[in-house]
Amino acid sequence: MKTLIRLTALTALLLLTVFPALAGGAAEVTREGPTISIASKAWTEQLILGNMLLEILRSEGYPVEDRTGLGESDVIRPALHAGQVDIYWEYTGTTLLTLMEHDPVGDPDEAFNLVKEWDEQNNNVTWLDYAPANNTYTIMMQEDEAEELGLETISDLAAYIRENPEEISFGTNDEFYERQDGIRGLEELYDFEFDPDGVRFMTTGLTYGALREGQVDAAVGFGTDGRIPAFGFINLEDDKQYFPVYNPAPVVRVEIVEAYPELPDLIGQIAALLDGDTLAELNRRVDIDEVEPEDVAVAFLRENDLID
Amino acid sequence: MRSLRYFVNNIDRILGYTAQHAVLIVIAILIAVTVWVGVGILVRNNRHMARGVLGVASLIMSVPSVALYGILVSIPGLGLSRQSAVVGLVLYAMLPIIRNVYVALNEVDPAVMEAAKGMGMPARRILFRVQLPLATPVILAGVRVSVVMMVGIATLAVFIGERNLGVLIQQGLVRTRPDMIIVGAVIVSAFAVGIDYLFNKLERLLVSPGIRGEAA
Amino acid sequence: MNWEQLTDVVHQEGRQLVVQHLELVGISLFIAIAIALPVGILITRPPFNRWAPQTLAFLNTAQGVPSLAVVAIFLPIMGIGRIPSLFALTVYALLPIARNTIAGIEGVDPDVMEAARGMGMSPRRVLARIELPLALPVVIAGIQTSAVLTVGTATLAHLIAGGGLGRLIFSGISMHRPEYIIAGSLMTAALAILIDQAVGLIHRWISARYSG
Numbered sequence: 235m236k237t238l239i240r241l242t243a244l245t246a247l248l249l250l251t252v253f254p255a256l257a258g259g260a261a262e263v264t265r266e267g268p269t270i271s272i273a274s275k276a277w278t279e280q281l282i283l284g285n286m287l288l289e290i291l292r293s294e295g296y297p298v299e300d301r302t303g304l305g306e307s308d309v310i311r312p313a314l315h316a317g318q319v320d321i322y323w324e325y326t327g328t329t330l331l332t333l334m335e336h337d338p339v340g341d342p343d344e345a346f347n348l349v350k351e352w353d354e355q356n357n358n359v360t361w362l363d364y365a366p367a368n369n370t371y372t373i374m375m376q377e378d379e380a381e382e383l384g385l386e387t388i389s390d391l392a393a394y395i396r397e398n399p400e401e402i403s404f405g406t407n408d409e410f411y412e413r414q415d416g417i418r419g420l421e422e423l424y425d426f427e428f429d430p431d432g433v434r435f436m437t438t439g440l441t442y443g444a445l446r447e448g449q450v451d452a453a454v455g456f457g458t459d460g461r462i463p464a465f466g467f468i469n470l471e472d473d474k475q476y477f478p479v480y481n482p483a484p485v486v487r488v489e490i491v492e493a494y495p496e497l498p499d500l501i502g503q504i505a506a507l508l509d510g511d512t513l514a515e516l517n518r519r520v521d522i523d524e525v526e527p528e529d530v531a532v533a534f535l536r537e538n539d540l541i542d
Numbered sequence: 543m544r545s546l547r548y549f550v551n552n553i554d555r556i557l558g559y560t561a562q563h564a565v566l567i568v569i570a571i572l573i574a575v576t577v578w579v580g581v582g583i584l585v586r587n588n589r590h591m592a593r594g595v596l597g598v599a600s601l602i603m604s605v606p607s608v609a610l611y612g613i614l615v616s617i618p619g620l621g622l623s624r625q626s627a628v629v630g631l632v633l634y635a636m637l638p639i640i641r642n643v644y645v646a647l648n649e650v651d652p653a654v655m656e657a658a659k660g661m662g663m664p665a666r667r668i669l670f671r672v673q674l675p676l677a678t679p680v681i682l683a684g685v686r687v688s689v690v691m692m693v694g695i696a697t698l699a700v701f702i703g704e705r706n707l708g709v710l711i712q713q714g715l716v717r718t719r720p721d722m723i724i725v726g727a728v729i730v731s732a733f734a735v736g737i738d739y740l741f742n743k744l745e746r747l748l749v750s751p752g753i754r755g756e757a758a
Numbered sequence: 759m760n761w762e763q764l765t766d767v768v769h770q771e772g773r774q775l776v777v778q779h780l781e782l783v784g785i786s787l788f789i790a791i792a793i794a795l796p797v798g799i800l801i802t803r804p805p806f807n808r809w810a811p812q813t814l815a816f817l818n819t820a821q822g823v824p825s826l827a828v829v830a831i832f833l834p835i836m837g838i839g840r841i842p843s844l845f846a847l848t849v850y851a852l853l854p855i856a857r858n859t860i861a862g863i864e865g866v867d868p869d870v871m872e873a874a875r876g877m878g879m880s881p882r883r884v885l886a887r888i889e890l891p892l893a894l895p896v897v898i899a900g901i902q903t904s905a906v907l908t909v910g911t912a913t914l915a916h917l918i919a920g921g922g923l924g925r926l927i928f929s930g931i932s933m934h935r936p937e938y939i940i941a942g943s944l945m946t947a948a949l950a951i952l953i954d955q956a957v958g959l960i961h962r963w964i965s966a967r968y969s970g
Contacts, residue, residue, distance in 0.1 A: 274713050276700070276716060277716040277717075278703065278716060278717055281713070301622065301703055303700060303705075303709060303712070303713070304700075304701055304702065304703060305608070305611070305612065305620070305701030305931075306614045306931060306932055306934075307934055308615075308624075308931050309611070309615050309701055309702055311614060311934070312621070313615060313621055313622045314616055316618070316621055318621045318622045318623075319622065332933050332934045333934060335760075369768055405919070407932065408615065408916075408925070408928050408929040408932045409929075409933060410931040411929070412929050412932075412933050413933060418662040432841070433921035434838065434916055435916055435917075435919055435921075435925060436838060436917055436919050437715070437719065437826075437917040437918070437928075438716065438840065438932075439715050439717070440715070440830075440833075440838070440917070440918065442718055443718050443830075443833055444833075444837075444838050444919075447833060447834055447837060449837050449838050449839075449919075461718060464735035486571065520717065521717050521718065524719070526552075564830050573885040596954075597951060600906045600947070600950045600951055600954055601947040601950070601951070603906050603907060603910050604906055604909050604943070604946045604947045604949070604950035605910065605943045605946065606910060606911075606913045606914065606924065606927055606943075606946075608928075608931060608943075609905065609927050609930075609931060609939050609943060611848075612931060621837070637903055637906060637907075638854060638903050641899050641902065641903055642858070642861075642896075642899060642903075644898070645895050645896055645899040648895075649865070649895050651867060656810070658816065676865075679864060679865055680858070680861045680862065680865055680896050682861075683857040683858055683860070683861035683896075683900075684857075684899075684903075685856075686857060687821075687853055687854045687903065689824050690818050690821045691821060691851065691907075693822045694821065694822045694823060694824050694825075695810070695824075697824045697827075698824070705939075706764065708824070711824055711826070711827045715826060715827075715830050720830065720831055723827050723830050723831055724831060727824070727827045727828070727829065727831065728821045729825065730822050730823055730827075731818070731819040731820075731822040731823045733822065734818045734819060734821065734822025734823075735815050735818050735819055735822070738815075738818045756965070757768050
């Protein structure tokens with residue numbers, strides 16, 4: 235009997251918590267048309283960007299559905315092509331290299347035009363204007379260690395490894411290890427080779443923690459990540475301009491643009507504001523100041539008078 | 543301490559995630575138990591079929607859940623939906639339940655079975671009156687393992703659109719935020735213990751005192 | 759799909775990945791059996807049975823927490839690589855073995871035990887000669903479930919530099935290469951079935967010895 239009472243109480247509590255969450259929600263829907271389902275991948279920058287779309291569309295009265303925080307493109311792409319997801323931010327380089335299996339491209343416009351044309355022809359999906367931020371790869375080290383060894387550029391690192399082949403361990407995710415613009419091309423261009431036993435695979439977010447805890451000497455990260463300065467890392471300069479461009483841009487189903495022709499201009503206002511430093515600062519607010527991504531997105535849109 | 547602060551500051555959000563977790567888990571448990579106990583009973587007398595079914599179950603369990611969800615999402619009709627999340631969980635529960643049902647039903651003392659047959663009981667009556675009651679503790683052991691596993695694996699369904707406690711763990715991982723991970727992990731494991739406790743009560747109802755042992 | 763590239767990877771690294779995977783599974787399963795079996799037996803008899811609920815609650819907690827969360831929490835203490843992988847895998851393998859050990863032993867017909875005691879057998883002898891042999895099929899079923907679970911979970915070790923077949927699967931996911939995922943999953947599944955069969959063989963060998 236006691237169990238039953240406890241169970242009832244628990245259920246009631248759960249229901250109480252679900253319903254306000256369902257009833258909650260800000261602006262009223264004032265536009266007629268299909269509901270726009272907004273997705274993002276499950277990491278900081280993606281969550282911020284996704285929430286920006288969500289908030290601006292919501293405040294302009296569009297019917298929206300929040301699907302932020304999904305898996306990688308293996309989850310989002312099938313959903314996009316099946317019409318379960320309508321819009322998400324993708325990086326030009328990612329689509330170019332993984333989906334199209336194209337060679338790396340260094341020019342932002344060229345990369346953008348290639349992916350846009352490909353998606354329009356094959357998937358009935360288009361790309362809206364890209365942001366100037368370039369969230370490409372970076373090779374990170376702890377500042378102390380880099381200084382001690384006198385390393386500032388990737389060329390320095392390459393020279394050091396050529397002389398001390400077994401000293402530097404390297405933390406990488408699978409993507410960087412596998413892809414054409416990843417570790418092998420880097421080794422080729424800079425003419426060195428990481429000690430195969432010193433290359434340690436891990437999931438993307440873990441490279442920062444592993445480097446901070448001294449589990450590896452160098453690691454791959456993303457240029458706009460706020461943890462790089464906050465954890466006392468430095469980015470080794472890509473002095474031979476090896477890494478291609480990764481500009482974020484909203485990828486949207488053509489049907490949605492046809493239903494809401496004014497949508498690209500509205501969203502374009504956000505993209506235009508997002509240069510590398512801005513994005514790094516927004517990421518830092520989440521990763522270091524521990525503000526929730528939703529709140530960072532809303533604050534940014536307010537600061538720029540894009541929402542009330 | 544930081545975890546506690548995170549919990550207090552985000553209590554609304556966290557309660558919402560907890561509720562979502564509960565809903566998903568309850569649906570998945572109900573389906574998994576009904577279906578897999580049923581399948582286990584169906585294959586109990588057919589060694590070949592049982593082997594086949596257990597082979598399939600092993601295969602499914604050895605696929606990482608992230609990959610399995612990736613596959614489910616690309617199946618038309620499932621996609622990004624609660625159905626996908628439920629199907630994934632139910633598939634993972636297959637092995638522990640079916641294996642224990644099969645083993646338990648086949649381990650019922652042949653002498654007892656003979657006695658029941660000798661009394662002129664039809665096969666169906668033997669199953670429900672003799673075999674299943676005797677097998678219940680072992681069947682429930684399998685069910686309870688599955689249930690606890692499902693509570694944990696449900697966190698991965700966030701990748702296909704669920705908003706449950708997995709959000710805290712997933713974002714804690716990518717944002718290097720141990721406080722979020724700890725809050726998520728503590729609630730998830732409290733869930734596992736809580737649901738197992740309910741099953742313990744259930745076991746007391748279902749298992750006749752004559753065959754009940756001492757420990758929980 | 760790019761099968762050539764996959765063939766290259768499998769050719770170059772396949773053996774090493776399988777060996778790493780088998781090591782992870784073998785070691786953690788061995789430790790898990792060495793812990794869960796005695797613990798399972800102990801908490802079915804006095805005076806330890808008082809601790810049964812707490813022990814099982816602990817094991818449930820361990821099983822309920824997602825493995826990556828455990829690893830992330832312990833990162834500052836245990837670091838990354840094989841050690842935390844083995845730790846997490848071992849913890850994960852405990853519950854199915856312990857649960858089935860308990861259920862198996864408690865399922866032994868009280869009349870049979872009574873008879874054995876009546877014949878003047880010591881509790882230890884009753885355990886070794888009556889309870890364990892009769893509980894064996896259920897105990898083995900638990901070990902088999904744990905083994906398959908461990909083979910699958912060991913793919914996650916790759917995410918924390920622990921090695922193993924997760925390499926193929928997670929590369930496939932992040933690079934959008936289904937052929938990698940398929941190959942990795944098939945190899946993992948093959949290992950799972952192989953280990954499952956091996957445990958089954960050991961079961962038959964033990965039963966043969968007991969009855970012989």
